[in-house]
Amino acid sequence: MDTNAANLASAVVTHSFGQLPDYIDGASLRLLPIDLFRAAQPGVRTVRTYRVTTPRTGLVLDTAVTSSLTEAEARHDAAQYTVAVSLDGRTVRNPDRYWIFYRNNGPQICRIYFPGDLGSLNMGANSLVLRPLPAGRHVLHVVLRQRIAGKPPATLVTDYVLRVLDRAPNARERRSAPPDDSNPASLGNQPLVLRTPRR
Numbered sequence: 001m002d003t004n005a006a007n008l009a010s011a012v013v014t015h016s017f018g019q020l021p022d023y024i025d026g027a028s029l030r031l032l033p034i035d036l037f038r039a040a041q042p043g044v045r046t047v048r049t050y051r052v053t054t055p056r057t058g059l060v061l062d063t064a065v066t067s068s069l070t071e072a073e074a075r076h077d078a079a080q081y082t083v084a085v086s087l088d089g090r091t092v093r094n095p096d097r098y099w100i101f102y103r104n105n106g107p108q109i110c111r112i113y114f115p116g117d118l119g120s121l122n123m124g125a126n127s128l129v130l131r132p133l134p135a136g137r138h139v140l141h142v143v144l145r146q147r148i149a150g151k152p153p154a155t156l157v158t159d160y161v162l163r164v165l166d167r168a169p170n171a172r173e174r175r176s177a178p179p180d181d182s183n184p185a186s187l188g189n190q191p192l193v194l195r196t197p198r199r
Helices: 005-016 073-076 116-120 171-176
Strands: 029-031 045-054 058-068 081-087 099-103 122-130 136-150 151-164
Touching: 005 029, 005 058, 005 099, 005 122, 058 073, 058 081, 058 136, 073 099, 073 122, 081 122, 136 171
Parallel strands: 029 058, 045 151
Antiparallel strands: 058 122, 081 136, 099 122, 136 151
């Protein structure tokens, strides 16, 4: 299973564009959805709920994403966010420690191929990996507050209502995960896909 935080954070972003399936790494990880185009309005609280049914497998969650031409700008934009996460009412401590910063075509990224100008973007993602949860119902609650100069902050709430099945990933789910040994030379102009790690 991949433990590279930049790979996993970028996989969630890629998934949000419909370029990766729900599962990666032989279904040892499930990518949770994030709406990258959700509007943040000063002084307004918006709530979105995702209902996800999943086997007992790891979950990858990006709570916030920034992108810019430079790392400094990506970090500056990330500093405008305050993140709070809870699982079944239990607060995740120090969520700021889960920020990861990387360049799309940088050395930290070894499994996602970004063509053209996308490769030069510097990204920031507040990204967490959850161990497989017990079977049953769980609620993952994310509150993202974005500071906007001279205006009240915007508040984006995302609830993930999780139904965890009492089983491991099945054969269909494992087959849906992209192969880990994809050859980058064969990708052509496909924009965002898993590729072989660099040696």
